[in-house]
Amino acid sequence: MSKLETKRRNFLKGSIVAAVLITAAMPAFAQQATINFWDMKWGGDDYANAAQALVDKYNSENPDVKVVYRSVPRSNWYETFVTAIASGSAPDISTGASVQAVQLYDQGAIMPVDEVVAQMDPNDFAAGTLESMKYDGHYVALPWGLDVRVLFYRKDILEAAGVAVPTNWEEFRAAAKAVTGNGKYGLVASGDPGGMHWILAAGPNNGGGLFDADGRPSLTSDRTLEAREFLGSLVSDGAVNPASVGYVNDDARGSFIRGEAAFLFNGPGLPDLAPADVRPNIEIVPPLTGPHGDKGTYRSVNNIMIYNQTQHPAETMAFMKWWSGNQLPLWTEGHNGNLPARNSIAADAYFQDNPNVKYIQDNYLPIGKPLGGNAPGSFPQLNAVDGDGSCSA
Incomplete structure (x- = not known):
């Protein structure tokens, strides 16, 4: 082996050793x-x-x-x-x-x-x-x-009927019944979870709810039953759009926004979903007072x-x-x-x-x-x- 070849091999060996030492000294890269x-x-x-x-x-x-x-x-x-x-x-x-x-x-x-x-x-x-x-x-x-869940109303519908914004259940029922007619209804709901929210809100609005303070079912408690009966009275009055049972939440919102119902129970962002020319007519009903003085929602x-x-x-x-x-x-x-x-x-x-x-x-x-x-x-x-x-x- 020539001196030149020996030098070349020693150089490569040294380079390899140096590379190994440098690699060992470097921190390992963590996997993402x-x-x-x-x-x-x-x-x-x-x-x-x-x-x-x-x-x-x-x-x-x-x-x-x-x-x-x-x-x-x-x-x-x-x-x-x-x-x-x-x-x-x-x-x-x-x-x-x-x-x-x-x-x-x-x-x-x-x-x-x-x-x-x-x-x-x-x-x-x-x-x-x-x-x-x-x-x-x-x-x-x-x-x-x-x-x-928030109760909204159409200001234009109530004003046209000469109906004041309700403050309690009795006034709400009367208002919903008074504006019903000529293709309009007091309120519109839906047959999906959006409709279920009426029940979940009416219970607390009357001091009731699905469960009591001890976590026991209370759907049949006096206060909760009274709330359910109140919702039923709105239907028996003819104030609820009968198409509600087949509606989903978007259908109910659309009906309300089109001015086909005076009241809608919905989420806080409802007004912003309406066209700009409709928004001024969508306002919020102050939390209703239940028959025993309770206020509540879901x-x-x-x-x-x-x-x-x-x-x-x-x-x-x-x-x-x-x-x-x-x-x-x-x-x-x-x-x-x-x-x-x-x-x-x-x-x-x-x-x-x-x-x-x-x-x-x-x-x-x-x-x-x-x-x-x-x-x-x-x-x-x-x-x-x-x-x-x-x-x-």
Whole structure:
């Protein structure tokens, strides 16, 4: 072997050794964590676009994590998630309906998020909402959106009939009956969950509800029965559009917006769904007083939860905390139909400068009762009511 060849081999050997030593000294690159985020469609296309933009922002700020966003239809949501859990293909994190986290936690599918809550200011959540996420001694989710049922009326219809805005049940029944005729009805409802919300709201409006303070079923209690009979009286008066039974929520909204009914029980974003020339005629009925002096309505607390199947619990919890505090664009750009559960977000001018939303925040949210009626928090028995998604809209 020539001296030149020997030098060349020694040089290559030294280079290889040096490369090995340098590689050993370098920190190992962590593999990018992929987090699958399933988000129910809480609005139109604008909502999904705004949510995707938020996810993109998080990914750009956290290059070691890749959150993959998926918009999930609200129809058949329960079957969607239960099937995914059973097949081992559940997401790492998702938003969900009012008792979804408790339902799925009871099935062993949801991870407690106590350590996330411990890093947050509990006073930044609307009263009672954070505690409604507590079950079995753990926080099973974070509240993010509030869906409260509000009674709206058509100012033009009431004025044309010379009917005053009602303040109690008796006046409401009389007003609904007085405006019925000539192709118009006192109120329109729907045969889907949107119609069920009339029952869920009428109970608390009379001091009742689906469950009593001890968590026992109270659908047949005196106060709840009285509320159901009141709703029945509206039908017997002929004041309810008979097509309501075949309507879905969008049908009922459309009928109201077209001026075919004077009253509609719906979500806080209803006025913004109407054409600009119709909005001035849509106003809010002040919370009605029940026959025993009670005021109340139905309020659901939609939540965001983490699944036990996740392979990246720490990264998923970090994303959950970030998402909870950065959701404002879901309303300002995505036109989310809920109201925010975070007080810091609800204080934004987007909400405070909207007179309808401001009125609902101040007058309807405080009297809202959850699916459990007078029972505190969430509990497994609610699965019998909402386990198939029948009350979610």
